[in-house]
Amino acid sequence: MTSKALLAASLTLVLLAGCRSQSALTPQQADGQHLYASRCAHCHKENDLALKPPPPNLSNLFHHAKLPSGAPATDAQVVRTVLSGKGNMPSFAGRFTQEQMDALLAYLHTGVR
Numbered sequence: 001m002t003s004k005a006l007l008a009a010s011l012t013l014v015l016l017a018g019c020r021s022q023s024a025l026t027p028q029q030a031d032g033q034h035l036y037a038s039r040c041a042h043c044h045k046e047n048d049l050a051l052k053p054p055p056p057n058l059s060n061l062f063h064h065a066k067l068p069s070g071a072p073a074t075d076a077q078v079v080r081t082v083l084s085g086k087g088n089m090p091s092f093a094g095r096f097t098q099e100q101m102d103a104l105l106a107y108l109h110t111g112v113r
């Protein structure tokens with residue numbers, strides 16, 4: 001199955017499940033969720049460094065046309081931000097394999113459930 005077909009199939013599953021449970025995450029999304037929890041959430045959710053202003057909430061990131069900064073909410077822009085860093089956000093260049101980056105994006109596309 002191609003990844004698009006897989007995505008379509010999993011979206012159908014999510015719809016059938018009524019977006020109720022985390023178990024509706026695909027294995028790829030679940031990998032991304034793990035990466036997000038270990039590498040991003042401590043800032044973006046917990047703001048453990050007490051940054052001011054606080055890092056933006058990444059929930060439903062791709063459900064709007066623009067990112068909090070006003071940049072377009074596209075995969076390319078998010079990948080660029082993660083690889084280059086931005087303001088108080090460090091660069092993650094060389095930290096993720098392509099597979100991990102794809103998983104992270106797949107999870108961000110779920111709206112960060």
Ligand code: HEC
Binds near residue numbers: 069
């Ligand atoms: C050390 C804290 C920290 C970590 C870790 C961190 N970020 Fe950020 N992130 C920030 C801050 C602060 C901003 C706001 C930067 C700005 O606009 O100046 C930001 C902004 C962003 C933005 C929005 C950019 C925009 O244009 O609005 C995205 C997307 C993002 N981060 C994704 C991630 C992802 C994905 C991870 C995990 C791989 C991550 N961040 C890890 C602090 C962090």
